[in-house]
Amino acid sequence: MVKFSTAFFYSIFLLFAHQGCLTSEAHCPSCSTDSLSFRQAFFFPPIHFPEDNYPTECRLELGKKLFHDPQLSADGQTSCASCHALTGAFTDGQSVAVGHDQHQGMRNTPTLFNVGWQPYLMAEGGVKSLEQQALAPLLSTHEMFNSSQGLPTAILKNECYQTLSQKAYNRDLDFYTVVRALACYERSLISYDTPFDQAYYFKKRRMSPEAERGWQLFQSDKLACIQCHALPFFTDYQFYSIGVADSTDLGKERESYHIENRYQFKTPTLRNIELTGPYMHNGSLRTLEDVVEFYNRGGDWHPKQQDHRIRPLGLTPQEKLDLVSFLESLTDWNAVQNHSFLPLNQ
Numbered sequence: 001m002v003k004f005s006t007a008f009f010y011s012i013f014l015l016f017a018h019q020g021c022l023t024s025e026a027h028c029p030s031c032s033t034d035s036l037s038f039r040q041a042f043f044f045p046p047i048h049f050p051e052d053n054y055p056t057e058c059r060l061e062l063g064k065k066l067f068h069d070p071q072l073s074a075d076g077q078t079s080c081a082s083c084h085a086l087t088g089a090f091t092d093g094q095s096v097a098v099g100h101d102q103h104q105g106m107r108n109t110p111t112l113f114n115v116g117w118q119p120y121l122m123a124e125g126g127v128k129s130l131e132q133q134a135l136a137p138l139l140s141t142h143e144m145f146n147s148s149q150g151l152p153t154a155i156l157k158n159e160c161y162q163t164l165s166q167k168a169y170n171r172d173l174d175f176y177t178v179v180r181a182l183a184c185y186e187r188s189l190i191s192y193d194t195p196f197d198q199a200y201y202f203k204k205r206r207m208s209p210e211a212e213r214g215w216q217l218f219q220s221d222k223l224a225c226i227q228c229h230a231l232p233f234f235t236d237y238q239f240y241s242i243g244v245a246d247s248t249d250l251g252k253e254r255e256s257y258h259i260e261n262r263y264q265f266k267t268p269t270l271r272n273i274e275l276t277g278p279y280m281h282n283g284s285l286r287t288l289e290d291v292v293e294f295y296n297r298g299g300d301w302h303p304k305q306q307d308h309r310i311r312p313l314g315l316t317p318q319e320k321l322d323l324v325s326f327l328e329s330l331t332d333w334n335a336v337q338n339h340s341f342l343p344l345n346q
């Protein structure tokens, strides 16, 4: 074991020492312009790609580098990955996101794993594609704050980006290529290899007895978790008010202008949920135990839009533990440690 870890650290050292000798231009990955298919689970539906943005290696590499580059923001300090960090399953551990110049946002950062399957984005579902979504943080004062005049000079002058942009989209780097490359990278963020999947889909290994009991509760008519957090992504992509106390965020009404949508939010995926706390659109619940307590008491406030399934559940202490164990069986440790999601020089 000791020998193994010494060798491991030595190889990491060599890797960095080697990279240290390279110029920034040499960091530029070589890439193929052939179309690429992402490895994904047999139990996920086919992923939909827009006609002008089928994945290729060059598009993916460009998106991966841009996603992790703070120079994409006006102050040179905030990248997409500042909030969507791999180690947190592409979240930041904050209640609500903090962006450019320490501006406080109003929402909790969601995971980006399996985001390619989302039919619409954001908690009110107002954004239709990842290409369209990527523009929002680039222009938002709370996040990265570039003026719509153009991209930062440091990005435009980067020869590697220009080369990749030409190879990927046959044109110079601009907002058109940046948002498409970011979206291409985001569609590659696929995660499915969890203890739950091993047991339920691959039928290779059992879950722990606690997690198995939690899974039974999760599917039960009484708890009805699975009715909204549906397989295989643990979301039905619909909108509900579940009684998270917050009178400032109108939720889906912001997008639909219908009062019946007030305080309704998109059902979030529960894959990798153990790593994506704090929870709920405003990050008001700190731990999974807090979330289970929240459902057990039937939510915290009761606007008339609240879904009828959210009501006191009367769970025993053991049932609460079982439910948390089940939620923890949805963590894909291989994915969050998979460095191929990061650019080479990270």
Ligand code: HEC
Pocket (backbone or CB within 6 Å): 067, 078, 079, 080, 081, 082, 083, 084, 097, 098, 099, 100, 105, 107, 108, 109, 110, 111, 112, 115, 118, 120, 121, 122, 123, 124, 130, 133, 134, 137, 138, 142, 143, 144, 182, 186
């Ligand atoms: C300051 C933190 C921050 C930065 C920087 C940031 N995001 Fe986000 N991101 C968020 C928050 C918070 C939300 C949730 C917004 C909402 O629901 O209203 C979000 C939502 C998203 C979503 C929608 C996910 C869903 O489930 O609907 C995508 C996609 C996304 N971000 C991609 C990006 C990309 C690409 C970048 C870089 C160009 C980026 N983000 C930069 C905080 C951030």
Ligand code: HEC
Pocket (backbone or CB within 6 Å): 218, 223, 224, 225, 226, 227, 228, 229, 239, 240, 241, 242, 244, 265, 266, 267, 268, 269, 270, 273, 276, 278, 279, 280, 281, 282, 291, 295, 307, 309, 310, 323, 327
């Ligand atoms: C009526 C649909 C519905 C039911 C039933 C339901 N949920 Fe949810 N769940 C949601 C919605 C919508 C949210 C997001 C609410 C928000 O952000 O304000 C959510 C949020 C969560 C979160 C936090 C996710 C995150 O990323 O912040 C967890 C964990 C969770 N639910 C687990 C459960 C469990 C366990 C049950 C069963 C006891 C359950 N849910 C029942 C719709 C539902």
